[in-house]
Amino acid sequence: MSSQDQPPQAQSEQAWLAAYDPRAFPPVAVTVDVVALTLRQDRLHVLLVQRAGPPFQGRWALPGGFVRAGEEGLDQAAARELAEETGVDTAALRRVHLEQLGSYGAPARDPRMHIVSVAYLAFAPDLPDPQAGTDAAAAAWVPLDGTDPTAGPHRGGPSGRTGPAGHPLAFDHAAILADALDRARSKLEYTPLATAFLGSEFTISELRSVYEEIWGEKLHAGNFHRKVLSVPGFVESTGGTATRAGSRGGPRARLYRAGDARLLHPALLRPDREEAVR
Amino acid sequence: MSSQDQPPQAQSEQAWLAAYDPRAFPPVAVTVDVVALTLRQDRLHVLLVQRAGPPFQGRWALPGGFVRAGEEGLDQAAARELAEETGVDTAALRRVHLEQLGSYGAPARDPRMHIVSVAYLAFAPDLPDPQAGTDAAAAAWVPLDGTDPTAGPHRGGPSGRTGPAGHPLAFDHAAILADALDRARSKLEYTPLATAFLGSEFTISELRSVYEEIWGEKLHAGNFHRKVLSVPGFVESTGGTATRAGSRGGPRARLYRAGDARLLHPALLRPDREEAVR
DNA sequence: TGGAGAAAGACTCGTACTGAGAACAACCTG
DNA sequence: CAGGTTGTTCTCAGTACGAGTCTTTCTCCA
Numbered sequence: 001m002s003s004q005d006q007p008p009q010a011q012s013e014q015a016w017l018a019a020y021d022p023r024a025f026p027p028v029a030v031t032v033d034v035v036a037l038t039l040r041q042d043r044l045h046v047l048l049v050q051r052a053g054p055p056f057q058g059r060w061a062l063p064g065g066f067v068r069a070g071e072e073g074l075d076q077a078a079a080r081e082l083a084e085e086t087g088v089d090t091a092a093l094r095r096v097h098l099e100q101l102g103s104y105g106a107p108a109r110d111p112r113m114h115i116v117s118v119a120y121l122a123f124a125p126d127l128p129d130p131q132a133g134t135d136a137a138a139a140a141w142v143p144l145d146g147t148d149p150t151a152g153p154h155r156g157g158p159s160g161r162t163g164p165a166g167h168p169l170a171f172d173h174a175a176i177l178a179d180a181l182d183r184a185r186s187k188l189e190y191t192p193l194a195t196a197f198l199g200s201e202f203t204i205s206e207l208r209s210v211y212e213e214i215w216g217e218k219l220h221a222g223n224f225h226r227k228v229l230s231v232p233g234f235v236e237s238t239g240g241t242a243t244r245a246g247s248r249g250g251p252r253a254r255l256y257r258a259g260d261a262r263l264l265h266p267a268l269l270r271p272d273r274e275e276a277v278r
Numbered sequence: 279m280s281s282q283d284q285p286p287q288a289q290s291e292q293a294w295l296a297a298y299d300p301r302a303f304p305p306v307a308v309t310v311d312v313v314a315l316t317l318r319q320d321r322l323h324v325l326l327v328q329r330a331g332p333p334f335q336g337r338w339a340l341p342g343g344f345v346r347a348g349e350e351g352l353d354q355a356a357a358r359e360l361a362e363e364t365g366v367d368t369a370a371l372r373r374v375h376l377e378q379l380g381s382y383g384a385p386a387r388d389p390r391m392h393i394v395s396v397a398y399l400a401f402a403p404d405l406p407d408p409q410a411g412t413d414a415a416a417a418a419w420v421p422l423d424g425t426d427p428t429a430g431p432h433r434g435g436p437s438g439r440t441g442p443a444g445h446p447l448a449f450d451h452a453a454i455l456a457d458a459l460d461r462a463r464s465k466l467e468y469t470p471l472a473t474a475f476l477g478s479e480f481t482i483s484e485l486r487s488v489y490e491e492i493w494g495e496k497l498h499a500g501n502f503h504r505k506v507l508s509v510p511g512f513v514e515s516t517g518g519t520a521t522r523a524g525s526r527g528g529p530r531a532r533l534y535r536a537g538d539a540r541l542l543h544p545a546l547l548r549p550d551r552e553e554a555v556r
Numbered sequence: 557t558g559g560a561g562a563a564a565g566a567c568t569c570g571t572a573c574t575g576a577g578a579a580c581a582a583c584c585t586g
Numbered sequence: 587c588a589g590g591t592t593g594t595t596c597t598c599a600g601t602a603c604g605a606g607t608c609t610t611t612c613t614c615c616a
Contacts, residue, residue, distance in 0.1 A: 028308040028347045030383070030394045067383065069306045069392045074383035103381045103396045105308070105345065105352035114347045116308045116396070118381045205564075223604065225565065230602090244612095250563025251611035265551070266602075273543070483593070501575060503594065508573090527584035528592025544573075 028105075029115045032077040033064030033173070035101065035180035036086070036122040037144075039197045044144045044213050046177060048169075049085060049136035055111045056170035062177070063139070064117065074100065078120035085139055086124075087131035097123040097196040101180055109172045119176045121183055123196035144181075185215055190267040192234050195258040201238055203253035204228055205246070215270055227268060233261025306383075307393045310355040311342030311451070313379065313458035314364070314400040317475045322422045322491050324455065326447075327363060327414035333389045334448035340455070341417070342395065352378065356398035363417055364402075365409035375401040375474040379458055387450045397454045399461055401474035422459075463493055468545040470512050473536040479516055481531035482506055483524070493548055505546055511539025 036047035048060045063085035067077045075098070083093055098120055105116035130139040168174060188194050194210040195202070208224045228234055235256035242252045314325035326338045341363035345355045353376070361371055376398055383394035408417035446452060466472050472488040473480070486502045506512055513534035520530045 027305075028345055030306040030308060067306055067392075067394070070385050073385060074381060074394065077383075100380055102378055103352060105355075105396070107348045107351060114345075116345070116352065116394070118383070118394070203564085220604070220606095221563080222565075222567090222606085226567095227603085246563060247613075248562050249560095249611080249613040251565080253564060269603095271604085481593085498575065498577090499592080500577085500594075500596085504596095505574085523583050524592060525584075526591050527582080527589095529582035529594080531593055547574095549575085 027113060029113060030067045031064050031115055031117045032067055032074060032081055032120060033062040033117050033176060034078055034082050034085070034098075034120045034122055035062055035177055036082055036096075036124055037180070037184060037197075038124040038126060038141060039210060039213060040126055040141060040143075042209055042213055045141040046144055047082075047085060047130060048140060048142045049130075049132065050138040051170055052135055052137045058137070059168070059170040060142070061170035062119075062173045063133075063136075065135075067118075074118050075120075078118075078122075082120075082122055084133050085130055085136075086127055088127055092127070095125055095196070097193055101176070101183055104172055104176060106172065117171075117176075119180070121180045123184070123193055125197060125199055185270070188214055189269055190264050192258060192261055192264060195235070201240070201255045201257055203242055203255060204235075205253055207235070207256075211268075217271065219271075231261070231264050231266070231268070233259040234264060235259050305391060307391060308345045309342050309393055309395045310345055310352060310359055310398060311340040311395050311454060312356050312360050312363070312376075312398045312400055313340055313455055314360060314374075314402055315458070315462060315475075316402040316404060316419060317488060317491060318404055318419060318421075320487055320491055323419040324422055325360075325363060325408060326418060326420045327408075327410065328416040329448055330413055330415045336415070337446070337448040338420070339448035340397075340451045341411075341414075343413075345396075352396050353398075356396075356400075360398075360400055362411050363408055363414070364405055366405055370405070373403055373474075375471055379454070379461055382450055382454060384450065395449075395454075397458070399458045401462070401471055403475060403477055463548070466492055467547055468542050470536060470539055470542060473513070479518070479533045479535055481520055481533060482513075483531055485513070485534075489546075495549065497549075509539070509542050509544070509546070511537040512542060513537050 034047070038045050038047075047063055049063045050060050051057055064081050065077075065084075067074065072080065078098055078100075079090075079093060082088075082096070082098065083090055088096075099122075101119040101121040103116055103118045105114075107114050109115065109117070127141075129141065132139040169177065188211055194207055194214075197210050198206055204225050205221070207228060208219055208221065211224070212219055236259045238255045238257055240255045242255060245252050312325070316323050316325075325341055327341045329335055329337050329339055342359050343355075343362075345352065350358065356376055356378075357368075357371060360366075360374070360376065361368055366374075377400075379397040379399040381394055381396045383392070385392050387393065387395070405419075407419065410417040447455065466489055472485055472492075475488050476484055482503050483499070485506060486497055486499065489502070490497055514537045516533045516535055518533045520533060523530050
């Protein structure tokens with residue numbers, strides 16, 4: 001149940017509600033944090049903000065903030081935070097995939113008080129540079145390539161994930177980011193969400209490079225091509241071709257748009273992951 | 279970030295923390311609700327409690343309660359609620375699989391105030407009948423078979439899931455339960471968690487009946503057998519055989535225990551789910 | 557201007573996995 | 587004891603997948 005509590009008295013339900021005092025309950029605050037991922041120049045980036053005030057002043061952190069009590073649900077709060085932080089209007093947010101990742105509620109994860117954070121994961125196409133909100137010193141898309149010395153490339157080690165200046169993230173945001181990357185990698189396997197990183201029209205090669213960048217390994221071009229076209233509803237042809245070939249030659253690729261499938265069947269599995277089994 | 283907030287002043291971090299007033303923040307309460315599933319006599323059951331007080335007095339609901347601020351994390355809170363509600367001691371809880379399902383935070387989901395509930399999903403072997411906690415009128419394992427007229431058998435329609443007396447669940451617990459069943463069904467595909475519903479030793483047929491009951495469809499016995507034994511780390515032989523055959527004849531089955539795999543590779547996919555794709 | 561190199565896309569081949577069904581022996585109940 | 591049920595193994599055809607080849611088209615650079 002949503003509450004295990006001793007009612008003041010067993011009166012009528014309405015009378016009881018009127019006498020109800022929310023402040024009588026232990027203070028646990030709820031925030032929403034967003035792990036927004038995008039690809040810029042074929043590199044995976046995450047949206048981070050630099051904290052303007054304590055705690056962790058000056059540190060980089062995931063964008064987020066308190067849920068406005070009584071005004072909005074969790075999904076709306078996440079969308080609002082993302083819009084505020086990216087400076088992108090609500091219309092453009094429609095092209096962004098946003099899903100709940102999980103909640104983090106260790107008592108000491110925030111030094112101020114017990115704060116439960118509901119984390120969200122966003123897949124965005126290439127967006128303009130963010131504008132720092134009023135409560136942030138800076139905001140930026142930060143590359144997640146192998147520049148982090150404490151984590152192997154594309155492995156997303158749970159600790160040590162760093163911000164632009166190489167400093168560790170605030171709070172437990174490194175762990176949240178690691179979980180987000182795990183989720184993103186497996187989401188690509190059985191959903192067509194890789195297309196969320198691309199524009200409305202794209203080539204199979206561009207789609208493949210999304211997989212390669214997020215999974216961190218090269219894929220067989222021919223097999224990928226065959227597979228993508230054979231999964232019903234993954235992509236559909238626009239009939240057109242790219243106006244220019246790739247920068248290093250090759251024929252002009254055909255263009256596709258996202259299909260109507262919500263799940264890939266059969267799935268597009270990552271190659272050989274024996275190590276992940278045990 | 280875990281907080282987007284105006285610090286009272288930009289003093290030293292410690293001074294700022296000392297002056298911090300948690301009560302200044304909007305009251306959003308956090309609860310933990312548990313969807314505990316088990317199999318009794320080859321039937322899927324969920325643990326429900328009957329609410330002793332308002333709101334929704336007398337209605338059946340998922341077991342749960344407020345997170346004790348500053349004392350415990352979300353996982354511990356879920357384990358505690360489950361232990362309190364089942365009357366099972368912490369030792370027996372070790373055999374129960376408990377994972378976070380998701381968070382539900384629509385502003386009006388609780389009539390008292392804005393309450394965010396972090397839902398957990400538990401897979402339990404057959405446990406004794408629960409004891410109603412002090413704040414519940416009753417607690418019971420409730421069968422989830424096709425007795426619900428508003429939902430097809432094993433489809434878990436998001437609305438209308440009912441309690442023992444056929445009454446709808448309190449709050450948005452019907453939706454949470456539906457999400458939990460979806461999650462459980464897909465978890466069986468790529469994890470060995472079906473074994474969490476069984477005792478420490480089991481036969482392949484018992485394992486198959488777990489899948490059949492949760493997926494709601496009969497499986498090919500021969501292919502299931504081959505598949506289970508071929509996935510590395512799913513089960514390992516104990517060398518023994520069941521002391522008695524099934525009630526309707528047949529040879530004594532060999533006994534197995536859970537292996538050390540945490541993921542099934544390749545996965546054990548549900549048969550034909552065209553409908554789920556779009 | 558004419559390769560060299562690279563990429564898009566179609567194709568081939570051998571292997572692995574899957575669903576459907578058959579076969580057979582062990583065991584229950586009546 | 588007979589008939590039905592179940593555990594387990596096997597066969598067979600269809601599909602999916604990894605790796606490789608081949609052709610064509612394009613860009614870059616000598």
